[in-house]
Amino acid sequence: MNDPDAQVYPYVVAALPPDEAADFQTHLAECAQCRAEVKELREVTAQLSQSVATEPPPALRDAVLAAIARTPQPPLSNAQSRPDDVSTASPRRDREVTAEPTTATVVSLHRSRSGRLPALLAAAAVLAALALGGWAFQARQEAQQTAQEVTANTQRLTELLSASDVRVVSGQVTTTGGTGTVVMSPSRKRAVFVSTALPELPEGKIYEAWTTTDREPVPAAIFSAGEAKTAVSLPAAVIDAQSVGVTVEPAGGSPAPTSKPIFTVRVPRA
Amino acid sequence: MATMTTLPVRRYHQRLPWSLPWQRDAHGTVGGMRQHATRHELAEVMARVAAGEQAAFAHFYDATSRSVFGIVLRVLRDRAQAEEVTQEVYVEAWRAAGSFDPLLGSPSAWLNTIAHRRAVDRVRSAERSVARDQRHFEAAETLHGADTADLVVAADEGQRIRAAVEGLPEAQQTALRLAYFEGRTYREVAEFLEVPLGTVKTRIRDALQRLKKQLGGQPDERS
Numbered sequence: 001m002n003d004p005d006a007q008v009y010p011y012v013v014a015a016l017p018p019d020e021a022a023d024f025q026t027h028l029a030e031c032a033q034c035r036a037e038v039k040e041l042r043e044v045t046a047q048l049s050q051s052v053a054t055e056p057p058p059a060l061r062d063a064v065l066a067a068i069a070r071t072p073q074p075p076l077s078n079a080q081s082r083p084d085d086v087s088t089a090s091p092r093r094d095r096e097v098t099a100e101p102t103t104a105t106v107v108s109l110h111r112s113r114s115g116r117l118p119a120l121l122a123a124a125a126v127l128a129a130l131a132l133g134g135w136a137f138q139a140r141q142e143a144q145q146t147a148q149e150v151t152a153n154t155q156r157l158t159e160l161l162s163a164s165d166v167r168v169v170s171g172q173v174t175t176t177g178g179t180g181t182v183v184m185s186p187s188r189k190r191a192v193f194v195s196t197a198l199p200e201l202p203e204g205k206i207y208e209a210w211t212t213t214d215r216e217p218v219p220a221a222i223f224s225a226g227e228a229k230t231a232v233s234l235p236a237a238v239i240d241a242q243s244v245g246v247t248v249e250p251a252g253g254s255p256a257p258t259s260k261p262i263f264t265v266r267v268p269r270a
Numbered sequence: 271m272a273t274m275t276t277l278p279v280r281r282y283h284q285r286l287p288w289s290l291p292w293q294r295d296a297h298g299t300v301g302g303m304r305q306h307a308t309r310h311e312l313a314e315v316m317a318r319v320a321a322g323e324q325a326a327f328a329h330f331y332d333a334t335s336r337s338v339f340g341i342v343l344r345v346l347r348d349r350a351q352a353e354e355v356t357q358e359v360y361v362e363a364w365r366a367a368g369s370f371d372p373l374l375g376s377p378s379a380w381l382n383t384i385a386h387r388r389a390v391d392r393v394r395s396a397e398r399s400v401a402r403d404q405r406h407f408e409a410a411e412t413l414h415g416a417d418t419a420d421l422v423v424a425a426d427e428g429q430r431i432r433a434a435v436e437g438l439p440e441a442q443q444t445a446l447r448l449a450y451f452e453g454r455t456y457r458e459v460a461e462f463l464e465v466p467l468g469t470v471k472t473r474i475r476d477a478l479q480r481l482k483k484q485l486g487g488q489p490d491e492r493s
Binding site for chain 1: 324328331336339341343353376380383386428454459470471475478485486
């Protein structure tokens with residue numbers, strides 16, 4: 001009943017269940033006729049979408065452009081594949097890449113042919129540390145460890161570390177004696193917390209980050225130990241806060257701290 | 271980031287018009303071509319996007335966002351979620367631009383595939399049985415009339431396409447709406463309509479073949 005040629009139609013309207021879609025993609029890789037049909041039908045479904053065109057809110061445009069501005073494109077050789085079949089079906093030709101002369105180190109690293117993210121992040125961390133004239137060595141190490149765990153957060157961290165006004169501050173995690181690090185950039189209006197020293201919490205508990213000014217601590221983020229080992233995004237308010245702290249809270253987080261902080265750092269001024 | 275945008279891709283570089291006649295005017299349209307960029311123009315924009323040009327990406331967004339937001343909203347039926355998914359779609363497009371190949375289809379078909387798939391993934395993952403039941407009711411209500419809300423929203427755009435869809439035999443139209451616009455699998459469509467699986471597949475096939483014949487395969491071609 002799953003005659004491949006009959007699967008083309010439900011496939012292009014995304015109506016195949018995942019297992020059948022996978023089977024069909026395998027078939028596509030070896031069937032030029034089906035590939036051609038998919039290609040043509042995709043132009044039809046694109047028109048179907050035009051038939052329900054709707055003006056998006058203007059703020060979405062700003063949000064999208066801001067999002068891509070902080071999203072690095074992968075090096076071309078590693079570029080994400082087509083959304084589906086089409087790339088596996090037809091491996092693309094190598095694209096010629098003109099290497100730009102090196103002016104800014106971070107830029108050329110980013111666009112280098114190897115372009116591996118961990119290496120990039122490590123290099124960015126080194127640069128950041130140098131630029132800061134020796135902010136805690138540990139801060140850099142933390143960042144390098146973090147680089148091993150490549151996630152979407154890592155890219156944000158990379159961006160942050162490559163900001164000209166990056167500030168990095170580390171402090172001790174009291175429960176383990178390890179280090180936690182806050183990285184922030186006023187120009188990027190971003191801050192992240194990284195630490196590999198946070199222990200797993202028992203069921204029903206979660207870490208919560210806080211910012212403090214003159215008043216009570218304000219919740220900044222909740223996260224698990226696993227997330228902390230990549231990078232936890234903190235609100236830009238961190239940059240203007242006096243300090244950042246982390247407590248252990250009941251699952252779901254609390255509006256105000258209910259335990260002593262296991263980590264605090266003062267936010268450095270420019 | 272501005273300094274990261276200068277890597278040319280030689281294959282396109284030599285024939286790229288580095289300034290396109292697309293400037294936003296006071297009405298937010300782009301040289302009067304908003305949403306009607308030809309396939310060729312969009313492909314050139316894509317090459318610049320692949321080279322990391324954020325300004326080109328803004329053009330790309332302007333030329334395609336109504337269609338993307340429209341289909342995502344249609345599948346999700348929730349504006350907040352649709353905005354979120356639309357943003358994800360464009361971030362994915364930005365990241366994957368380097369793998370776009372004009373020989374394998376138009377940019378709008380490429381983007382639409384990303385958008386539709388993401389919307390469908392979202393609706394399937396988020397959906398609990400209660401919500402789905404609710405949508406069944408809503409779908410049952412709207413299936414018989416044309417989707418007037420959509421007609422109003424889309425105004426003059428896509429008139430020809432809507433006419434083609436509405437010209438389909440009702441059974442085909444229903445199967446297509448449930449599958450493409452509601453994001454259901456063909457099994458769900460079969461269950462919902464209480465017809466055999468094979469029948470649903472046939473209806474979807476007939477609907478698409480007919481539309482292909484009527485609409486052709488060139489969504490943006492104007493020349």
